[in-house]
Amino acid sequence: SQQGEEDPQALSIQEGENATMNCSYKTSINNLQWYRQNSGRGLVHLILIRSNEREKHSGRLRVTLDTSKKSSSLLITASRAADTASYFCATVLYQKVTFGTGTKLQVIP
Amino acid sequence: DTEVTQTPKHLVMGMTNKKSLKCEQHMGHRAMYWYKQKAKKPPELMFVYSYEKLSINESVPSRFSPECPNSSLLNLHLHALQPEDSALYLCASSQGSSGSFNTQYFGPGTRLTVL
Numbered sequence: 001s002q003q004g005e006e007d008p009q010a011l012s013i014q015e016g017e018n019a020t021m022n023c024s025y026k027t028s029i030n031n032l033q034w035y036r037q038n039s040g041r042g043l044v045h046l047i048l049i050r051s052n053e054r055e056k057h058s059g060r061l062r063v064t065l066d067t068s069k070k071s072s073s074l075l076i077t078a079s080r081a082a083d084t085a086s087y088f089c090a091t092v093l094y095q096k097v098t099f100g101t102g103t104k105l106q107v108i109p
Numbered sequence: 110d111t112e113v114t115q116t117p118k119h120l121v122m123g124m125t126n127k128k129s130l131k132c133e134q135h136m137g138h139r140a141m142y143w144y145k146q147k148a149k150k151p152p153e154l155m156f157v158y159s160y161e162k163l164s165i166n167e168s169v170p171s172r173f174s175p176e177c178p179n180s181s182l183l184n185l186h187l188h189a190l191q192p193e194d195s196a197l198y199l200c201a202s203s204q205g206s207s208g209s210f211n212t213q214y215f216g217p218g219t220r221l222t223v224l
Contacts, residue, residue, distance in 0.1 A: 033212065042113075042199060042215035043152070088151055090213075095164050097142070097213070099151035 004089050004100030012106040019076045021103040023089030024069075032065055033090045034074050035099075043088065046074075081109045115200050115216035123224050124190060130219045132183040132200030140205025141183040142213065143175060146197045158183060159205050190223045197221075 004025040013019055023032070031050045035043040049056045049065045049072065056063045062075040076083055084107045089100040113134045122128050132141065140159050144152035157165035158177040166175075172194075174186040183200055197220055201213040 031211075035213075035215075040197065040218075040220070042217045043201075043213075045212045045214065048212055095140075095157050095159060097154055097157075099153075102151050 004091055004098065006087075006089060006100040006103045008103060009101070010104045010106070012108065013079055015079060015081055015107055015109050017079055019079050019083070019105055019107070021074045021087055021089075021105070023072045023074070023100050025072075025089075025091045025098075025100070026070065027091075027093065029067070029091045029093050031092045032063075032072050033092065034061075034063060034072075035088045035090060037086045037088065037102075039086075046087075076105075079105075079107045081107050083107045113200060113202055113214050113216035115198075115219050117219060118217065119220045119222075121222045121224065122187065122190065124192075126190075127186070127188045129187065130185040130198055130200075130221075132185075132202075132216055133181055134202040134214070135181055136202060136214065137180075138202035138204055138214070139180060140203045141177060142201040142203075143183065143185050144199040144201065145194075146199055146218070148196075152199055156185075187221075190221075192223050195221055195223045 004023045006023050033048045034046040037043045047058045060077045065072045086102045086104050088102045116131045143155040146152045155169045156175040161177045172189045176184040197218045199218045200216040203213045204211045
């Protein structure tokens with residue numbers, strides 16, 4: 001299975017701290033994406049990193065990709081209570097999209 | 110308009126019922142997806158339509174039948190479901206191509222309960 005494993009499964013931090021989530025996967029990819037999901041709702045795309053890229057930034061988000069280790073990380077800097085959500089990585093290989101197991105982030109005000 | 114809409118928001122059905130979930134997007138996207146998500150689990154890909162043709166079927170039971178009437182609409186027809194099919198059903202769309210798929214835009218989902 002291509003499904004990615006994410007760790008930690010759950011993360012609780014104080015507002016203002018940084019949050020780091022990791023994603024590991026098993027096979028080749030075309031790109032890797034990170035999504036956010038608030039409880040029981042649809043997913044929101046955060047950032048896409050292509051297989052030939054190593055790092056990407058978007059606002060308070062920083063994503064890294066190491067294809068040799070088949071891993072990616074998502075860093076959220078200066079977290080806010082509104083960042084509380086589940087975060088999923090998704091690997092894309094041609095038309096197939098596979099989501100990782102997710103990290104549940106709680107940011108305490 | 111960057112919105113994907115799904116109807117209904119909630120659906121309760123018996124095991125002998127026939128119902129349909131609907132999804133619509135007006136972003137000109139040519140790839141549309143159905144996912145199933147159980148509580149506290151990641152979304153699982155069910156079907157992918159590319160240019161209105163079914164391109165991926167992840168071995169989903171035949172009691173789920175997708176349909177793509179045109180490039181803006183995606184339906185999921187449900188028949189003789191089981192209680193274990195209760196889940197959040199998510200629709201998504203992306204620009205789509207025969208190669209690497211890009212950013213997906215998700216709808217809010219339909220919460221399905223099978224009694």
